[in-house]
Every structure is written in C-alpha cells, then in structure tokens.
Amino acid sequence: MAEIEQFLKDMGGKITNKIEKKKRLYFNVTNDDLQDIADYLFNKMGCRLSTATAMEMYHGLEILYHFSLDKTGQYFCPRIVIKDKKNPKVNSITSIVEGAVWIEREMFDLWGIEFIGHPRMEELLTLHHPGTVKKPLRFREVGA
Amino acid sequence: MKRLFIDIPALMDSKSSIEDIQCEYFYHRKNPGQFSLLEIAEFAIYCRQCKDAFCVTACPKEALERQEDRLIKRFNMRCVGCKSCILACPFGTIFPEVINYITAKCDYCLNQLSENPDFEPLCSKTAPPGTITMKEISAEDPDNHIFLYGDHLAIKSHHWRHKEDKV
Amino acid sequence: MKANKIPIGPFHPLLEEAEYFELTVDGETVVDIDMEIGWMHRGHEYISEMKTFTQSIYLVERICGICSTSHPLACVHAIEDIDNIEIPLRARYIRTLVGELERIHSHLLWIGLAGHFIGYDTLWMWAWKYREPVLEMFEIISGNRNHYGMMRVGGVAKDVDPEKITELYKHLDMIDKKMVMVAKVVRDDPVLKSRLKGVGVLTHEAAVAYCAVGPTSRASGVPWDVRRDEPTDAYDLVDFEVIVLPNGDVYDKAVVRVLEIIESGKIIRQCLEKLKTVQGPIINNVKEISPGEGIGRYEAPRGEVFHYIRSDGTNRPIRHKVRAPSYVNIPTFTASCKGIPIADALITLASVDPCYCCTERSIKIIDQKHGHQQIDLLKSSREKTERIRREIHGN
Amino acid sequence: MGWYNKRLAKSLWVFHVSGSPCNNCDIEILDLLTPRYDIERLGIKLVGSVRHADVLLVTGVFNKKIAPKIKKIYEQAPKPIFVVAIGTCVSGGCCFKDSYNMVEKREEFIPIDMYVPGCPPKPEAMIEAVAKLVGVLNG
Amino acid sequence: MIAWILFHLFVFPGMLFTGILGLLIGWFDRKLSARFQFRKGPPLFQNFNDFFKLLGKETIIVKEAVKSVFIIAPLAAFAVLTLISTIIGLALFYQRGFGGDIIVVMYLTMTFSVMVILGGSATGNVFSSIGAGREMKLLLADELAFIIILLVPIIKSGYQIRFDQIIAVQQASGPFIGSASGIIAFIIGMLCIQAKMTLAPFHIPEAETEIVEGPFMEYSGPLLAFWKLNHYMMYVIFPFLLILLFWGGFQFQGIGILWAVLKYVLIVTVMIIIKNTNPRIRIDTALNFFWRYASPVAFIGVILAVLGV
C-alpha cells in the first residue's frame, strides 16, 4: 500500500504502537502531534474524518479518530490516550476539520473531555436539558 | 512469577456474595472477570473429562468443545446460556452461576501489572480477604491443593485427579 | 417570549422526530442557523456495551426504522472486521438484496416528502403509493414490514426460497416501471426543475470540509460511495454505477436519489438472478470473537453508516461507536443555508434527508432587525413553487 | 354516560406524540391514514392541535429531555382523553430499558390506557386496538 | 306570534334545520373529498358524532387567552349564523322578508368573520394570531366583491332590497342566472363564498398542516364544537343565499322539490370539487385576485345589470 508507506515515511516519527490490519491502521499519537497528523491526513492525503470514538480504558480515556481514505477504503486511526480521567483535555482539530465540531461536542457531553481551541465548547445532546442530568453522561468512576 | 491466586473453597465459604466482587474493567462490572476464571477452574480441576462428554452432547448450540489439551471449552458467541450442560453433567461439576450468557474475561490485569509490578487488582480488593490475591507463586503445590492453570492463574481447590492419585 | 415554547418542534401534525432548528434571518435571507439535538438520545452505545454481539445487532436495528438494515449491516461488518470472518456467498447476495431494497424505500420516502414540502402533493402520494410494494417485498423476505432482523454475524438469519424469488420478481417488475416514471417526473418537470435548481448549494469544498457523506456529498461532486470503495457483501460481484453530480443544489440531490433508485433496481435483479443458482449455507457459525477492534461501514440511503466495535474476547463489545450519516450531514446546513431566502430554507434542510422527520416544518426565526417572529417555512416554500409554476405555465 | 361514550367511540380524533421512538412506529401510524388502511372510515382523524384530540398516540421510550414535554402535552389535552401507547418502546422500554437517559416509569409522565405491543405493531394491530377502545366505550 | 318567531329562529329554518342539514352536507363534503384521495371516507353520521363528542369534552381556557372574548366569540358567531339562516330561510321557504334584510345579512356575514378574528386573536397563541390576521386580510379581499355582486339582484329586481321581492321578481320573470349580469355575479359569488368559508384554495387562515388549524388551534371541547358547527352551517347558508339571489329560490310543488335539492347539491358539489383540485394560494395572491380581477368583473356585472342585460 503506497499510501501507508508514504504516510509512515513522513509521519513515522510521531507514531507509536502501530497495529496494521487489512485496510486498517491504528496507531498512538501524542496530544501535541495530533494536529500535525490530522492536518497531514486531511489536507495532504485527502482523507475524510468519519468520526472519533472516545472510550474509557483502564489507563484513562482514549480518543480514536477515524480518518477514511475513500479512494482505497483505507482507514487511518490515530489514538490519543488521556491519563488524567478527572480533568481530560485535548487539542481540538476543528480548525483543520470543520466537520469535527459536533463530534467533539458530543464527546464533551458524554465523557467530559474538553477540547482546547474548540469554537463552541458546550453540550450537544443535553443542551437546554430541562431536568438535572449527571454530566458527563457516560463517565463512571472506576472502583466506585 | 506473579499470578492471580483464587482460593475457591474459601471463596465459596465466605458469606459475602460472589456478585459483589468487582473488576478493574468498568464496562463489565455487572459480570466481572472472576466468573471466567471460575469457569476455567471448573473445567480444569473438577471436570472428570468424560470420554463421551454429556455436557457436550447436551448443548443445543454446540458451544462446548473439547480442546486438544482435553479440556472442555465454552465458546461464548454460541452459548445461549440455556444451562442444559449443567443439567446434563452427572458429576455436578458445572455451577449454574458460573455459566453466564453474558460473559466477561479476566486478563489478570496484565496491562496494569506491566506498568506497576505491585499493582493490586480491584477484584482482590473487593473480594473477601485472602480469597483472591495477586501473589508470587512459582510452582504447583499439590499438597496444599494449589494448582496452576496457564501462566497467570493459580487455583486452590481439591483436584479430583490429585485426590485419586492420578497426578 | 412564549413563541419559543410552542411545542411545534417536537410534536407536529405529520409525525415528527423532535429536532429544533433556529434560523437567524436578515429580512428574507437566512444568515445563520443553529440546531439543537438530543431529543432522541437513547444511549444506544451504552446499552450495546451491556449486550452480546448478537443482541447488539438487533439493538442497532432499532436506532431507526428507516435505515433499519444499514445499521445492523455496518455493525456485523465491524464485528467481522475484528476477525476477518468469511461470509458465505449466498448470504452476501441476500445482504445486498435487503440493503438495496431499503435504499429504494428510503429514497421514495424522501422524494415524497420533498414533494410535500414544496407543495407538490401528487408526487408525494405517488411516491408513497409505490413504496408499499417495497414493504411487501420486505414482508416476503423477512416476515416483517419494517424491522427485518436479517443480519447475523457471519451471514444472514433467513434464507430466500425459490418461490419467494418468483414473487419478488413480480413485485420488482411492477416497481421498476413506476420508478422510471418517477425519475422522469423529477428530472423533466419544469416546475420542479426551476424550483430546485440552484437552491441551497453545498459547494464541493464545503462538502469536503464538513465530511458530508452519501447523496448529500455525491450531489456536490464528491465521488465517494462505500459500496464501491470498500466493497463488502456482494458489491464487488454486481455491476452498478455510482451517481455523482456536480452542482450541489437540491435539484442534484433529488436527481442523485432517483438515479440511485434505478441503480438499486438493477442490483436487486442481479442478486435475485444469482440467488437462483448460488447455493450453500447462509451463515458461517462463529464461535468466538477475539480481542481487537473493528470498523464496519455501509452505504446507507443517507450515506455512510459507521460502526466501531472493540472486543476483549468475550461475547460483548467493550466499546461500540455508532455514527449515523445524518450526524455529519446536518451540520452542512451551516454552509448550505447561509444566504438563501427563507422560502428555500425548508427544502434545503430536507434535502440532506435528515431522517425524514428530523426537519421541523415551522421554525423559530430570529430576525436581526425586527426581533422575534414566527414564519411558516412550509408555506413560504410552497408559495415559491406556486410562483414558479405560474411563471412557467403562464399564470 | 353510555350515550355519550357511543358518540365518542365513533369520533376519535388522534394526536401523535413522539417521545424518542425509532420512527418506525410513527411511520406505521402514518400508514394508517393512507388509502390502504384509511381509518377515517371509523371516524378517526389525525388532528394538528392537541386541544382537539381525544386520543394521544404515544410512541418511543421517553428520554429525559423529552419526557417533561410529553407531560406538558398531556396537560394541554382536554379531558376525557385516552392515551394509547404504540409499540413495545412505551410498554416495556424495548431494548432501551437499561439506558442512562431513559425515564424509568413512563406512566409517571402520561397515564396510559392501552398498550399496543409490537415493534412496530402492524397497522392491523393498531386498528384492532382502536376497535377494542371503541368496544370499551360502547360498554 | 312569539311562538312562531321562536320556532323559526330555533327550529325551522333557523338553528336546528340549518345545523342538521349542515352536518349532513359536511359529511357529503368529507366523503367526496375522500373519494378524491382514493379513500372510503367517514360514515354518514360522523359529523353528528364529532359534534356531540366535542360537546362533552373539557373546555380548556388557555392562560394567556382573553377569557371573555375567547368564550363569547364562537357563541356569538353561532348566534349570528342562526340569525342569517333564519332570515334567508324565511325568504326561501315562506317568501317572507323585511325592508333591507339583504343589507342586514351582508352585515351579519361580516360580523361572523369579525368573530373568527376576535376568537383567534383572543387565544394569545402565535399560530392562532397568524390565522386571525389572515382571516382579516381575506375578509378585506372578498368583502368588496361580495357587496358588489349583491347589487346585481337588487338592480335587476327593480331596486328592491328585500329578499321576498327578489324571489318574487325571479319567479315571475325567470331566475337572474339566465342573464349575462346574473351569471357573472353568480360566478363571482361562488368564489366569494369559497373565500368566506375558507375552503381551498382560500383556506389560508386554517392551513391545517402549516399553522395547526389557525384561529381554532387553542379551542377545545364545546367551544370547538360550535366552531365546527358554524363551519358546517355555512355550507347551508351560502348556497341558499346564492340560490335565493340568482337562482330563483325554491318551489315546493311536485318536481320543484327535486329541483330544489338538485340546485343545492349542485352548488355544494362544485364547491367541493374546487376545494379538492386546487392547492392553497398565498394571502397576497388572494388579495390580488379579488381586488384586481373579481371586483372589477363584479362591477361590470353591475353595469350590465343597470343596462338590463
């Protein structure tokens, strides 16, 4: 796969824990490199941001971005690990990908992850919620 | 080597419910990983390894299969939790509460251990003291009824083969 | 002001999902739009993580009644992606068959509603009338009109018998003819054309920036279709064309949809033809899902449905992420609605097919100059059609 | 009230309330109005204002955001009013009952007189429900 | 005497007769409309059931509403319609009238529209207010044309402003509809009626799917029942008025009865057909239509009438 090789050549220094599967590439990046990677994937390679998945793992919160290279059906999935579960903060990629606005707002709503540099960091699903909800919706403290 | 040690008789005797034991992985909280450990223990230690296994024949979904190491294994994508196998087993070795429809797996908290060798898993913290612990066990100790299963699990129980002097 | 509180949003005569749009207008022009969602949030992802994989498939089916086979399909694709599970050939054809039938039913539903929104009720009645045989075909295949429950990890749940196939052919022949008619109406009707052409343009750049999917982006010249780009099921075994149009206006979106209906008809024919000859099992019995992560997607009528599933080796996912197409398509309103007249706002909102009923028909409008007021979007939309109709037909 | 109930039975005006459904029940309700099932034969009419309604057709598992709105809708309806729950969602929560965003007792927000189970119920089932309601009203 | 007046007012041809006939003809309307949409339509006594059911329902008076107006409007409208129907009915069935009754009827119809406007705006609901506003504009639109065409039978009957005289003249020398001016006035009259009854294409104030039944949105129970009844009573009043003014009234001997029924049903059918084959138009189109075209044409009718054609 020429795209993957090219990508690894250009960005190889910034990624760790690479897992390669058929048409899927998962790898870890750091918060500081995230925007570079997103910029490369979105603007240089012409990927589309399918969505981003936040999940709670034993070691903290994880955000997995799914960039789809539609020409070949290849997926690039940069993963960010946030150790600080109490007060998670990540750089926003909305300045690079316009379509990430809702995706990041939803993560804020469900997991309480704050995106630095997001133009409108407020709830998406529970905005103007009439009742009282325990926010963030999905986050459970481990060991509770 | 550090292994997860389960003292099954003590666990069964303790008054607290087995359901109260929690697992480090929150997403499977309602059905923590110990069940999968107990299931392994059942099939590895109590099971008589019948030649023509009743449980395997009874299973309507072909979920039970004998592995190459002769142990029975349950494939949980097939099992529908009907518990026919429990009824079928003439030795009563399969406990109903252990064969779950929705299963969870214990990974012996290897991830956490790799980061912190002194890590104490949540199951060990929430279980009755001494029944589940993460401790150094180097070899099997049949006289004290401690048997190993795989690399990371140690079980304290009465092994039927040991009782009948077959090991 | 009390106007904000009118339950026109969530509860409207012709069945609505609750969704709330807020347009800011300057005179007659829309300058900004804001959307509020969350009335339908049921926590699917969370529930799915407490269910087994097999149960999850039926759960995601109930995300929505209109894409009710796209979500299960994407979900099983994701599970199969973890272990690269092979699917029997016959099952692949059946999956494609059901998926394409759903596309026809969903697009027809949309065409009908779009017609209704611009005051073209004949089109509405027509489209909905021809939707009924499609539902009947579903009933023949799966036994249910709406939630089919056909998908399983590794295959499908029910087979399509030979006698069913003959009956399906009968229905298909009938639909096919009507579809050509509907397509002709949508493409050639002068009123419809001048009503929709140049309205609510979503430029190519905006479609890319907002990561729009499906007909919404294909009408803007973004040539992506999951069916072709990552062929799963039988899509690499059948011939079909991906419809791409350049302009990005509502008219193109409508045309993309009608042409897709005709393509779907072709695919269904090919599948039925193959089902007559291809024999074999319909499900590959899966024992276990190993730990790992998988991504599954499917080109739903509205665009790419995306499912991400992470497994830890048990029989249930530890993370299940769902992204419906409308979720990325709805934010494109910000781009396509700015600067258009109010009369066009409704049809522009409807043009991405935000799940049939997501779009509100009356919307709170904040006029920057004149303060709050309520304007009837459906009405102004219909009036414009009327005006054009008069211009064309001469009074 | 027998005479009055008979009148009521012949003239049920329905209003559709959707509380986080999956749309399918709603589509099937609309199907009732189309030529194929045509429930106007039975005097049933879909009205646009809750003030005119005799029957509220409720669908969906109410999520926490929409439930208060549904309560308000019910309060706005003139009594006597019947509430018919369409779909398994309202009666049992369907597969959503474990969610964190669901209200636990839907009956707290809207008293339900009749349940039509099914996911979604067939239009025929809904017609039967109406017939039952008519039967009850007729004594 | 008093008893007779009461009888006329409340039983025949006033309240009871008009109400019942209206509800029946309302069923006819719904049935025919259903057939247009390939449906079966409601059963015969549907409207009676609807009416009595609504009577037994709770009346909700909205907090924001002006209470007195909210309640009085439908009842006053009902009273107005009863009065109109009595006057028209007396002229039709008993050949009785009084000086200037035609002007009284004209004013009363206007009063009815005013009641709708008042009722709509009293609810304090945005959609109702929009509906009321539209009703007002519609009144502005159709009223002039309506008044002008009323002049035609007056002129043709030798400047009589009494219904009984108008009928008498027509029975003596043939209905006015036979003349050029009469037919023009009749057609414009049909259109005005369509607008006055807010039927398609002029159902702008009640646009059901748009503004949720317009002025009547917040009404419930008995008050709504009266609005519905009012609506159906108009199905009787206006066709009767047209028959009276242009079509020579009713004769009740022999074949005349059949002919009378036929005339009535014909007019109603035409109304329903117009209603079902036309889309809704915009309020300014309606204004435009009535002021630009209908009124001048009606005026030509008047001139023709003066010329005796």
Ligand code: SF4
């Ligand atoms: S060792 Fe860790 S993974 Fe296993 S049961 Fe205990 S807490 Fe859970």
Ligand code: SF4
């Ligand atoms: S419980 Fe599972 S393994 Fe046991 S018999 Fe039933 S399906 Fe088979």
Ligand code: SF4
């Ligand atoms: S519960 Fe499952 S396994 Fe049991 S009978 Fe039903 S479908 Fe079969």
Ligand code: SF4
């Ligand atoms: S559970 Fe009862 S009914 Fe079912 S197979 Fe066993 S004995 Fe028969």
Ligand code: SF4
């Ligand atoms: S029947 Fe019981 S003892 Fe025999 S193999 Fe099965 S579980 Fe073991």
Ligand code: SF4
């Ligand atoms: S995109 Fe719309 S129609 Fe499709 S599943 Fe989602 S909500 Fe339903």
Ligand code: SF4
């Ligand atoms: S079986 Fe069907 S109706 Fe019942 S909970 Fe599951 S999805 Fe809902």
Ligand code: SF4
């Ligand atoms: S009952 Fe089923 S079809 Fe109806 S809304 Fe609920 S999930 Fe959808």
